[in-house]
Amino acid sequence: MASRGRSGRATGRGRGRDYEPRSGPSSTSVWSSRGRDVPDQSRQPASHSQQEVPPPSTSSSVLQVQQLGREMEEKFSLHRPDSGRLPPKRPGFGKIGMTCYVKANHFIVEVADKDFFHYDVNIAPEVASKGVCRAIISELVRLYGESHLGKRTPAYDGRKSLYTAGPLPFKSKDFVVLLSEKDGGASSSKRGDRKFKVTLKYASQLDMYHLRQLLQGVQSDNNPQDIIQVLDTVLRHMPSSDYTVVGRSFFHPSLCISDDPRSGRGDLSDGLEYWRGYYQSLRPTQLGLSLNIDLSARAFFDPILVTEFVQKHFYRDMSRPLSDQDRIKVKKALRGVKVHLVHLQHSRSYKITGISNRPASQTMFTLDDKKTTISVAQYFHEKYKVIVKHPNLPCLQAGSDSKPIYLPMEFCKIVEGQRYTKKLNEKQVTNLLRATCQRPNERENGIQKIVKANKFKEVPIVNEFGMTISSELARVPARVLPAPILNYHPSGKEVIVDPRMGQWNMINKKMINGARVDAWACINFSTKLNRNVPYDFCNELVSMCNSKGMAFNRSPILDIKFANPNQIEKALTEVHKESMKELASNNCPHKQLQLLIIILPDMGGSYGLLSNLDNFSSNFVLVVLDFYHKKKFIFLILDHFYTGRIKRKCETELGIVSQCCQPRQAVKMQKQYCENVSLKINVKIGGRNSVLDAAVHKKIPFLTDKVTIVFGADVTHPQPGDDSSPSIAAVVASMDWPEVTKYRCLISAQSHREEIIEDLYKRDPNEQGSVHKSMIMDHLKAFRRSTGLKPDRIIFYRDGVSEGQFSQVLLYEVDAIRKACASLQPGYLPPITFVVVQKRHHTRFFPENNRRDMMDRSGNILPGTVVDRGICHPSEFDFFLNSHAGIQGTSRPAHYHVLYDENNFTADGLQMLTNSLCYTYARCTRAVSLVPPAYYAHLAAFRARYYIEGDGSDSGSSSGSHRIQEGVAQLRHLPAVKDNVMNVMFFC
Incomplete structure (x- = not known):
């Protein structure tokens, strides 16, 4: 049978002794003395570094050890990574593997060496919409560009910042702008125009020095992000005016990626459609500044009648009245959506704020004479000579609760171009994936079409700021790393496997440790x-x-x-x-x-x-x-x-x-x-399917030379629209060495949408010196119980962190790992390497000249392709790894960025280790796109979401029991996973 307790051992019939995991210690003490928790030395590797702890002889010595541990932790805290610490410099470039070239969806940007000027923007009355703000500044430039702005074309970010390529003829100036309702200046005035006071005030002068230093590979505390922001705003100026902006992406039905003019939009079903678009971001790279452009698609409301939307979205028979529950669902789906009236030739838009409690035939209001009370259905018949065909349906409500405006659903049409932000159902997700799934050559051609359509050379503001954008995809050097050799059980016909094209099969093979x-x-x-x-x-x-x-x-x-x-x-x-x-x-x-x-x-x-x-x-x-x-x-x-x-x-x-x-x-x-x-x-x-041959023979640098534990961590957040559910953190850790194939998982609920993992190490505020919860300590203890060894090295793969959160993660999570180690034993500080893994980026690689020998069956670059030159960071330790073979669409490489490295990894060392681990994923006989520890953490965090959402309730609900009080979400309880389940890979 498989034992899932202290040892995690799983042996079956006819197992070869060389492949059996080592038995664990018999004592429940973790860092205890020799002779009590160290397993049979005959079953241990021939040589490894193993730290021992002197046995505590008296209770007083135990107290002394605890006190010393606290002192060591406090001492360490003085030297923890601080917010100003920089990630490690690149230790050189990798050399292992077959060299080749690939094309990347990056376009090199050259910038003239000139100063730029930053002006603060204040608009009164305050405007929330970026689109309206842009319309106001656009009107200001049209009115005053020649007379007051020195004929300059400013770049505006839609909020508080405006940039120019030269100084304006004033330090501060006020302007008055009238914006018509059709441009976004919604007004209750009969004229439909709204007056805005715009103040432009000089803020700073920006030069290119620090950006030049960064691009030359010089690390500095002076982050040139401000100048990159200026240039990025310039490149986004034109598309922000012409297209619908969603984050860093632009969408419009006219953005076609093929010769079919209708390909810019399509049906998603159930009242939604998709618009095609593209993502755009300016990034510093070794080649200089590059513009990363990738194809995208998003869900939008179909511009149809509201009654048609309700019928499609909720599968409703519109001849029947809505129940109270149905009315709540419709209100939730349509709140904030803009509509216009179809029975009027020129109708303003209205934003839906609610749904009436009664149907249109019974929703009453008082006319302007303050005497006559009339139903909405009757009013529309008398006022506009139209008959409400669905008087049993409630009305849409615009305006405020104190001054509501009631509109019959059947006369309201959804305004085009509104993004749908809630969770898509399965059919819609399938349709969206089908629309965005493109073979590499199709995606490459579509990106080229977008760049050609943007005509950067002809955009006045781009030229005014001295920018030149290449029209060709960047050509960057790459290497194809060799696939690792895998070991299966000697009783099978095939024991040694050399994967081809990132995949293999189980024919004639037996699991290395069958449970x-x-x-x-x-x-x-x-x-x-x-x-x-x-x-x-x-x-x-x-x-x-x-x-x-x-x-x-x-x-x-x-x-x-x-x-x-x-x-x-x-x-x-x-x-x-x-x-x-x-x-x-x-x-x-x-x-x-x-x-x-x-x-x-x-x-x-x-x-x-x-x-x-x-x-x-x-x-x-x-x-x-x-x-x-x-x-x-x-x-x-x-x-x-x-x-x-x-x-x-x-x-x-x-x-x-x-x-x-x-x-x-x-x-x-x-x-x-x-x-x-x-x-x-x-x-x-509790078994194992296969192991790396190099791990068995201890030939993997930075993994098998000394006892190493590998962590993976991820945090999943609630679906869009959910304002109360907790975020869920999952941390997995390897429980065998040197094979590193078995993992144990811990999960924890934390604050709503909090990315930093709170329970890596946490002290109880009510008990001085008491550790409240520590996922790291728990895993280190379990590793000791499973292997009888104490880790001499920690490798931590962290998924889901954006670049803007790097400094926070470096400050808090690395610090938590060090504190957890120091709390286990005074002076126990194994060197840490902390690597952020990113899949939600937009870099794609394409085989150069469509060479068949440099692509797999799907037309993607070969599995094992690694890129650490060209479009990578100018000075920091990062690389892109396409470890897997493509199945359909264009492969997305994983981006690995080292934030902390006390193990002094070489480029080849980390790249080869990461690529080899991608062949140890337990659920299939393929190399996966994400290093397994991070992959497992993602699966576990996603699984835990079902523990609190498993009752079928709408995760976007804001019911009273989950409401937000004073801006802080009340955490729902996350049930604990039973020990016997937690100690095996239940998430697979």
Whole structure:
């Protein structure tokens, strides 16, 4: 069987001794003395650095050690990374691998050496909309450009800053601008114009010196971000006026990436459409300033009648009145959306603020004579000679609650160009991905079309600021790193595997450490499957697991249970209770169920929703769920309703590891599917599928030369529109060495949308010197229990951090790691390397000249391609790694940026280590695009979201129980994962 306690050991039948993980210590003490927690030395590697702690002999000595630990921590705190500390300089460039060239979607920008001038902008009355602010400044330039601005064309950021390529003829000046309603100056005046007072005041003069220094690779505390901001604003000036701006991207139906003029927009279903556009950002690189341009697409409201939107979005029969619950949903979907009236030739726009409580035929208001009370339906008939065809529907409300303006839905049309910011359903996500999924050559051509359409050479403001933008994609040197050799079990026909094109298979191979499964069960919730299908499927799956090296009992401890899909929790509880009773009566060595198999619901023939449920599996439970539905939007509900409840029940209440399987796959019983599931089951029970050959032979620099623990961390945030749910942090850590394939996970809820991980190390404010919670300490203790060793090196891969948060992460998270180490033992400060991993960037690489020998089957660059020259940071230690083979669309390389390095990594050392780890991902026989520790942390954090959202409630809800008080979200409780589940890779 697989033991998931102190050692994490998982051995099966016929295991080779050289491949068995080392047994763990018997003592519960972590940093205790030799002879009590150090495992059999005959099972340890021949040589490694192992620090020992003198045994405490008396209680007073224990107190002395604790006091010394606190002193060491305080001493360390004086030398922690401060906000002014710079990331390490690049230690050189990598040399390993086949050299080649690739094209990057970066366009080199040259800038004349001249000074720029910054002016503060104040607009009164204050305006919230950037679009309206831009319209005001545009009108100011049109009116006063020749007479008062010295004929200069200023660049405006839409907020408080305006830049010019030369000084204006004043230090401070006030201007008056009238803006018409059609330009955004909404007004209650009959003329429709609104008066604004604009004050321009000189702020500073900016030169290019510090930017030149940065581009030459000189590190300095003087960040030239202000001058980069000026140049970025200049390049965004024209598209900001012509297109819809969303963050750093621009969208418009006219932005076509093909010869079809209609390709700029498309249907997303359910009242939404997508607009094509592009992302644009100015970045400092080794080649100089570069303009990063990438294709994009976003969801927008379809410019249709509100009644049509409600019908499509909520699948409503518009002849029936809305219930109170329906009315709340419509209000939430449409609040803040602008509409205009279709029965009037010239109608102003209105912003929806609410929905009336009564239908249009019963919503009453008083006319201007203060005497006559009339319904909205009657008013529109008498005033505009139009008949309200849906008098049973509520009205849209514009204006304030004290002075509401009621508008019948059927006369209101949604204004074009409004972005949809809420969560998309499955069908919409699929349509959006289909629209944006482009082969590399198509994406490259589309980017070239965007650059050509922008005509930077002909834009006056770009020329005025002395900027020249290349029209060709940057050509940068790259290298293709060799794939690592993988080891499987010696009893298989193939023991050594040399992956080709980033992938391999399990044919003739056996898992390096197959887990043992004695106690398992199966639940079938399907009402459509033939009764013998679950039995046949389980037999096929168990046979596959055994053929791949596991020791899997062919008989479940209970007969397969056929349960009601509407009683999920009850069925899971009953199986758990019955299995515990059966295990006790048979004197089984296992005290609890190891695995529960769950076959998921039949979804009326559509299985798209179920495709991701496997990501949320725990101990082995085979559950088959079935559900009849008649409405399409039930898919979104079921995704949360079933998956959340199953995983939360199994992992946080019952302590069961489960494996969810799709009913259509249970019917097909394909060997490839069973093989993939067996890989997940093995690591969930505590086994290992494969290991790096170089790790076994201790030939991986910076990993196997001394005891090393590898961490991965990520934070997931609530969906857009959710203003109360907590953010969830997940930290995983390797539990074996030198193989580094097993990981343990800890999760924690923290403040709403807080990116910094709060529980890496936290002291209890009520108890002096007491550690309240420390995920780092917990993992280090578990590593010691699992291996009998104490880490001499820490490598930390951190996902999800943007460049603007680098300094915060360096200040707080690295500091927390050091404090956690110092708290375990005085003087224990293993060197740390902290690497930020980024996937949400817009750099893409394309094979040069479409060379077939330099691309994979999908047309993407080869797996293992690394870029650390050209478009990387001028001085800091970063690189792009495309570790995986493309499947469809254009591959997105991962960007690795070293923020802290006490291990003195070389470029080759970190690049080769990271690329090799990408071949150890447990769930498939492919190299993955993200280093596995960070990938696992992402999966675990996403899984934990289901623990608090598993009840199917709308995550965007702002119900009273989750309301924000004084600007601070009240954290929802995150159930704790049971220990036996937490200590295995349940998130796989």
